[in-house]
Amino acid sequence: MIIPLLLGLGGLWLVWGIISALFSPLRSIPGPFLSRFTDIWYLSRLVRFNFQIEHVELHRKYGPIVRLAPNRYSFADPEALKPIYGHGTDFRKSEWYSAFNVPHPYSLERWSIFSTTDPKIHAQQRKPFTNMYSMSSLISYEPYVDECADIFTQRLSEFARAGQAIDMGHWLQCFAFDVIGLITSGERYGFLDRGEDIRNIMGAIEGSTKYGVAVGIYPRLHPYFFKLLSLLPKGPPSGIHYINSFVQGKIDEFKNGHITPAKQEDDAAQTFLVKMFHRHQENPKEFTKYHIFVAAASNIAAGSDTTGIALSSILSHLVNHPRCMAALRQEIENTQSLGLLSARPTFKESQDMPYLQAVIKEAIRLHPSIALPYERIVPEGGVTICGRFFPAGTIVGINPYVEHRIKSIWGEDAEEFRPERWLTPDKEQLSLMNRHWIPFGSGSRTCLGKNVSLLEIQKLITRIVRDFDFELKEGSSKTWKTENFWFFKPKDWQVRVSIRGKGPVV
Numbered sequence: 305m306i307i308p309l310l311l312g313l314g315g316l317w318l319v320w321g322i323i324s325a326l327f328s329p330l331r332s333i334p335g336p337f338l339s340r341f342t343d344i345w346y347l348s349r350l351v352r353f354n355f356q357i358e359h360v361e362l363h364r365k366y367g368p369i370v371r372l373a374p375n376r377y378s379f380a381d382p383e384a385l386k387p388i389y390g391h392g393t394d395f396r397k398s399e400w401y402s403a404f405n406v407p408h409p410y411s412l413e414r415w416s417i418f419s420t421t422d423p424k425i426h427a428q429q430r431k432p433f434t435n436m437y438s439m440s441s442l443i444s445y446e447p448y449v450d451e452c453a454d455i456f457t458q459r460l461s462e463f464a465r466a467g468q469a470i471d472m473g474h475w476l477q478c479f480a481f482d483v484i485g486l487i488t489s490g491e492r493y494g495f496l497d498r499g500e501d502i503r504n505i506m507g508a509i510e511g512s513t514k515y516g517v518a519v520g521i522y523p524r525l526h527p528y529f530f531k532l533l534s535l536l537p538k539g540p541p542s543g544i545h546y547i548n549s550f551v552q553g554k555i556d557e558f559k560n561g562h563i564t565p566a567k568q569e570d571d572a573a574q575t576f577l578v579k580m581f582h583r584h585q586e587n588p589k590e591f592t593k594y595h596i597f598v599a600a601a602s603n604i605a606a607g608s609d610t611t612g613i614a615l616s617s618i619l620s621h622l623v624n625h626p627r628c629m630a631a632l633r634q635e636i637e638n639t640q641s642l643g644l645l646s647a648r649p650t651f652k653e654s655q656d657m658p659y660l661q662a663v664i665k666e667a668i669r670l671h672p673s674i675a676l677p678y679e680r681i682v683p684e685g686g687v688t689i690c691g692r693f694f695p696a697g698t699i700v701g702i703n704p705y706v707e708h709r710i711k712s713i714w715g716e717d718a719e720e721f722r723p724e725r726w727l728t729p730d731k732e733q734l735s736l737m738n739r740h741w742i743p744f745g746s747g748s749r750t751c752l753g754k755n756v757s758l759l760e761i762q763k764l765i766t767r768i769v770r771d772f773d774f775e776l777k778e779g780s781s782k783t784w785k786t787e788n789f790w791f792f793k794p795k796d797w798q799v800r801v802s803i804r805g806k807g808p809v810v
């Protein structure tokens with residue numbers, strides 16, 4: 305009885321797919337054959353966790369607009385960015401993002417800055433947090449980064465003395481995780497001390513992100529899958545619950561031990577939690593306990609993998625391009641000889657180093673921390689993009705990995721690591737590249753933590769490039785292994801470290 309029923313439903317679904325494909329107003333847009341009829345083709349590619357390679361190939365084969373699924377289109381055209389993500393446009397995030405949230409009935413009032421889809425609701429939700437990520441707050445977070453950089457360089461010195469190769473991607477994530485812990489709650493989680501995935505929190509973030517990437521293709525099934533997989537002791541929902549209870553635990557520990565009722569003199573120097581608890585005390589109805597949870601959870605879930613990957617990308621490009629490593633060291637030495645570089649480089653000092661800035665931008669261009677499309681939905685009335693009309697409800701998106709390789713923006717050598725492209729005197733070209741450099745997103749949903757991560761990146765890269773030499777473990781290929789599950793992560797990137805000159809200055 306069940307089998308004929310399932311076969312019947314499958315048949316109906318197939319017929320519906322074929323009819324929809326035949327009558328779609330977008331049927332002339334090219335793409336893989338199966339993508340016309342079903343989302344399964346795209347899903348099957350995503351779960352291989354290296355879609356970025358095929359994504360570039362698809363655009364080479366089919367042109368600037370490609371169908372990825374019956375109602376999903378991808379763009380590799382400089383003209384597409386502005387209509388989709390430009391300020392003032394009404395495109396909302398697609399429902400794909402909802403699979404990154406705990407669904408009802410498991411949630412009380414679950415929303416997150418990252419996954420809210422409606423632009424107006426999102427603007428209200430984001431506003432109370434922006435000043436915590438502002439430039440003035442940023443400078444006050446510098447001692448936290450320095451504290452972790454001190455421990456990180458100590459670890460590197462130990463590995464150098466032991467002649468031991470290490471998984472550098474993992475250690476850079478440990479650094480990013482401990483920094484975000486300090487900035488958020490004034491506590492280092494201890495990743496740098498132990499070098500291991502404490503309480504499997506990194507694994508939980510990875511598992512729940514992989515779940516979101518896959519299940520987001522069928523967002524209506526998310527509550528059912530979530531419920532079903534919750535029955536497994538180590539299923540992805542347990543990861544999501546785990547992250548949430550980890551964050552809540554940190555908040556509770558903080559509340560019970562550290563919170564001071566009086567506002568401290570120097571507001572900017574406080575951690576996120578201190579600032580947020582004060583805000584909550586002043587106005588508990590507008591700034592609720594859930595607001596505190598949301599910001600702390602965002603920092604932990606969005607701020608460790610991303611920054612760790614960016615640091616790996618920069619260091620790996622430098623290791624693979626000795627000429628660029630030498631040029632950066634020259635800049636560091638020049639700055640130092642002018643007395644403009646502290647032992648613990650400051651954010652301001654590293655911002656005044658143009659070659660460093662160029663290296664950072666170029667590495668993150670070629671290997672962005674996120675390498676899947678930022679999906680949006682065409683609003684009421686439809687929109688013309690790249691000369692083609694898309695009706696309301698169509699899912700459209702640009703993948704930064706693809707955008708960062710468009711030759712009409714970056715030139716014939718788009719695939720090459722050439723930091724000098726950012727030092728061009730051609731202002732128009734520079735402005736074009738800056739507009740299309742989108743590793744932190746684009747428009748109103750741009751990364752809230754961008755400055756925090758740049759603070760970490762600039763300070764740490766200057767310091768470790770000055771104090772250490774790096775080489776791939778013998779026998780390793782220059783092309784590292786990666787997994788792309790939204791976070792585009794290096795896997796087991798083995799590097800040997802040695803101390804330069806007299807060793808770390810601090």
Ligand code: HEM
Binds near residue numbers: 417610679742752756
């Ligand atoms: C190199 C490091 C980072 C990269 C490349 C990065 C990238 C991104 C991207 C691409 C988005 C937008 C995604 C979309 O449109 O779908 C985003 C959003 C976000 N990021 Fe980051 N991120 C980084 C670090 C951080 C850090 C350190 C934090 C927190 C301290 C953070 C917090 C957030 C939040 C809260 C959002 C949601 C913003 C919104 O929708 O209004 N990120 N990030």
